[in-house]
Amino acid sequence: MQKKREELKENLQELGHYLMHRSMSGYFQFARKHNLSYSQMFILGRLNKGGRASVSELSSMLDISNSAVSQLLDKLVQSGYIERREDPDDRRKKNHCISNKGEKVLKLSILARSSWMEELVGKISEEEAGELLPCLKRIVERFGEIEPLDKHHHHQKIQSGEEK
Secondary structure: OOHHHHHHHHHHHHHHHHHHHHHHHHHHHHHHHOOOOHHHHHHHHHHHHHOOEOHHHHHHHHOOOHHHHHHHHHHHHHHOOEEEEEOOOOOOOEEEEEOHHHHHHHHHHHHHHHOHHHHHHHOOOHHHHHHHHHHHHHHHHHHHHHOOOOHHHHHHHHHOOOOO
């Protein structure tokens, strides 16, 4: 690999480390503050993105037992973050969907996960921002060529105020 591209790769790796560390730190602090586990946050995100889900579907995604998922779901139902409903195709089955309260807490978690960006952007002058923006846009475009973001993520960016 050419020297400049190797240096770019190293800087992207360092940037990735910072982004992951700051984002996950905010995410976990938010989850602890709201008495939610990582698995419960995952479930809220999955229900928000994909609509309803059964215990077995969530169990498979999280790679944990049905009984463990049931316990997580019970706590989320008791907290009002999700609702339990009969499956319209099979009344013996129960599906779970996110409630308004669950949607709200999920949106707040996205803001908490990215709140550090205001501090970072505050350290960059308007002139620097003008210089950095074209390069950053090209990098984001290249990421999109490798792995496009789904429409739901794009929708979340707009709703959380990340996209202007």
